[in-house]
Amino acid sequence: MTVGPSAPQPRTGKTARLPRTARRFQLLGAAREVFVAQGYHATAMDEIAERAGVSKPVLYQHFPGKLDLYLALLDEQAYSLLSSVRRALASTTDNHTRIARSIAAYFDFVDDPSGAYQLVLESDLRSEPAVRKRVENSFTECANAIAAVIAADTGVGPGEAELLSIGLVGLAETGARWWLVTGGTVEKERAVATMVELAWRGLAGYPRRNVDDADPASPDHADERED
Amino acid sequence: MTVGPSAPQPRTGKTARLPRTARRFQLLGAAREVFVAQGYHATAMDEIAERAGVSKPVLYQHFPGKLDLYLALLDEQAYSLLSSVRRALASTTDNHTRIARSIAAYFDFVDDPSGAYQLVLESDLRSEPAVRKRVENSFTECANAIAAVIAADTGVGPGEAELLSIGLVGLAETGARWWLVTGGTVEKERAVATMVELAWRGLAGYPRRNVDDADPASPDHADERED
DNA sequence: TCTGGATGCCGATCTTGACCTCCACCAGCG
DNA sequence: CGCTGGTGGAGGTCAAGATCGGCATCCAGA
Numbered sequence: 001m002t003v004g005p006s007a008p009q010p011r012t013g014k015t016a017r018l019p020r021t022a023r024r025f026q027l028l029g030a031a032r033e034v035f036v037a038q039g040y041h042a043t044a045m046d047e048i049a050e051r052a053g054v055s056k057p058v059l060y061q062h063f064p065g066k067l068d069l070y071l072a073l074l075d076e077q078a079y080s081l082l083s084s085v086r087r088a089l090a091s092t093t094d095n096h097t098r099i100a101r102s103i104a105a106y107f108d109f110v111d112d113p114s115g116a117y118q119l120v121l122e123s124d125l126r127s128e129p130a131v132r133k134r135v136e137n138s139f140t141e142c143a144n145a146i147a148a149v150i151a152a153d154t155g156v157g158p159g160e161a162e163l164l165s166i167g168l169v170g171l172a173e174t175g176a177r178w179w180l181v182t183g184g185t186v187e188k189e190r191a192v193a194t195m196v197e198l199a200w201r202g203l204a205g206y207p208r209r210n211v212d213d214a215d216p217a218s219p220d221h222a223d224e225r226e227d
Numbered sequence: 228m229t230v231g232p233s234a235p236q237p238r239t240g241k242t243a244r245l246p247r248t249a250r251r252f253q254l255l256g257a258a259r260e261v262f263v264a265q266g267y268h269a270t271a272m273d274e275i276a277e278r279a280g281v282s283k284p285v286l287y288q289h290f291p292g293k294l295d296l297y298l299a300l301l302d303e304q305a306y307s308l309l310s311s312v313r314r315a316l317a318s319t320t321d322n323h324t325r326i327a328r329s330i331a332a333y334f335d336f337v338d339d340p341s342g343a344y345q346l347v348l349e350s351d352l353r354s355e356p357a358v359r360k361r362v363e364n365s366f367t368e369c370a371n372a373i374a375a376v377i378a379a380d381t382g383v384g385p386g387e388a389e390l391l392s393i394g395l396v397g398l399a400e401t402g403a404r405w406w407l408v409t410g411g412t413v414e415k416e417r418a419v420a421t422m423v424e425l426a427w428r429g430l431a432g433y434p435r436r437n438v439d440d441a442d443p444a445s446p447d448h449a450d451e452r453e454d
Numbered sequence: 455t456c457t458g459g460a461t462g463c464c465g466a467t468c469t470t471g472a473c474c475t476c477c478a479c480c481a482g483c484g
Numbered sequence: 485c486g487c488t489g490g491t492g493g494a495g496g497t498c499a500a501g502a503t504c505g506g507c508a509t510c511c512a513g514a
Contacts, residue, residue, distance in 0.1 A: 017462055017509065039354030041268050044500060055464045060502065099430060124351045127266035136408070154433040159413065163421040164430070166405045167398045174397020175390070178370075181363070186386065194390040202429030203326060203391070206381040244481085244490070271472060282492045287474070 015053050024062050027052050028076075031069050036115045039124040040070055070119075071130060077120045078138035081109050085142045089149055098149060099168070100196045106172040107192050110180045121173060143169045168199055251289050254279050255303075258296050263342045266351040267297055297346075298357060304347045305365035308336050312369045316376055325376060326395070327423045333399040334419050337407045348400060370396045395426055 018026065030052035034043045045066055049056045063069040088101035110117045120138055125131040147165035151158050172195065179191045197205065245253065257279035261270045272293055276283045290296040315328035337344045347365055352358040374392035378385050399422065406418045424432065 015463070020462090023462085041351070042354045045502085046500075056501090057465095057503070058463060061462085066501070095430070122353060124353055126349055127269050127351055139405075150430070150433075156433055160421060163402070163413065163418055164425055164433075167402050167422050167425045168430075170401020170405075171394045171398045173401065175394045178366075178393045178397075186390065191390055194387060195394050198391055198394045198429065199425075200429045200431050202425065202427045202432060203322070203377070203395075204427050205429060206377075206383055206391075272474080273472080283473090284475075285491070288490090293473070 020062075023054075023058070027054070027059060027062055027069075028073065032073050032114060032116055032119075035070060035073060036118050039118075040066075041124055067128065067130070070125065071134070073116070074119050074123070074131065074134050077116050078134055081105075081117075081120060081138060082141050082145075084109055086145055089145055095149070095153055096196075096200055099199055100192070102146065102168075103172045103175070103195050103199065104192050106176040107179060107188060110176040111188065117177075121177060139169060171195060171199055247289075250281075250285070254281070254286060254289055254296075255300065259300050259341060259343055259346075262297060262300060263345050266345075267293075268351060294355065294357070297352065298361070300343070301346050301350070301358065301361050304343050305361055308332075308344075308347060308365060309368050309372075311336055313372055316372055322376070322380055323423075323427055326426055327419070329373065329395075330399045330402070330422050330426065331419050333403040334406060334415060337403040338415065344404075348404060366396065398422060398426055 027048070031048045034048050034051055037043075038047075045056055045059055048069075049059050052059075059069075063072070084105040085102055088105045089098050091101060092098055110121070120135060123131055123135055126135060143162065143165040145165075146168055147158070147161040150156065150164055151161035154161070156164070175191065175195045179186060179188065254275070258275045261275050261278055264270075265274075272283055272286060275296075276286050279286075286296075290299070311332040312329055315332045316325050318328060319325055337348070347362060350358055350362055353362060370389065370392040372392075373395055374385070374388040377383065377391055378388035381388070383391070402418065402422045406413060406415065
């Protein structure tokens, strides 16, 4: 999906010559793989070059430095996420569906086999101002998109809507990331549905059970959810 | 609060001799300040030593290496957060209050003037397995504590309870961090209350306003919340 | 087909910066 | 007065980002 084989090119000596744009695209793919697998600090430019099957100078002929390369990938992913969320919000006017699709968008974003979501949601370079700015912008833009819908469709003020959207994004982000690390233990649709339920009806939507009413045969609410 | 003056010790030459535990405590304080201010990678051991007013060898006589020092601080903060959440959950049997206090615990954790929450919630060393493990453990433990309460007090199964707790923790964490970066624009209690409301009643708790019903004089729900 | 030029690529190297130890110093005690 | 043990400054080592001259490859045109 990315650009080429996952194994480093064992090209003995020479590499096929590529036009600039194709080479650049390939380098981005290789860099994405290594950055995702090891994080920013742990990856060496040597590794990226090796992964791409080229030598280091080629890398520096396409990108001024390590940080620029990383930022290019970061922008790519941040834009992807924001687009997905915007599409989800614009795809319907029913707010429950909007929330469901937005949360699903986070799960889909995280579910990409390349793992590129890590660049946006788990970057290890937030100390760098340029990175911090992009990560926070990505977060804020997504939240603002949701906040605009909330403010438009409910009676809450813009400040309150922003707070709510922050909470929702946090819920979706964290839920999606956690679901991913479980590695398929929980069905994706089920995880999404639970998060949507929580976001939509809150904890109070779940039946209270008295502490002395510990009958395990009582009907389970979670399974009779309808949508 | 941490250990001593924020300015590096301008001691010309000699430093007062301290017993081991006191020295270690002071070194931890200095390290915390520098790690928090600059992140793991950007901080040099030289800086920590200078900040503490000692020389590098004494640092290495107390901690085998940079990573060990960082892990000590990380454990410290992770334990602090987990304790706060556990206290919040154990302080009452009313679930709404439990959630409120738990979310408030995250806000209080983040609100510490030392900024030490960054070590747990914004570490730039997740590529290191030891760090990753601790960060994830901290998150999981907090979620499990909440999940246990949910599973005990509602009819949902343990898997569903875990999912819900993950979402709640994400909501609290993200909300708290975001509230902090706003830097006092929003009142803390108000931010907490909104997050609690969202967690408890969900978005559906807010009145639906028809798109053609754009009367700004409609009563604002968010202010008439009762608990 | 042959040639000249330009483009793309590589091996080897430089430099920086940060983690981690070696020789002089000094304070307290018998 | 001499010894013990902790402290300080200076240095070793190494990994990693960034770079320079040389070589191979492709293409336009006669």
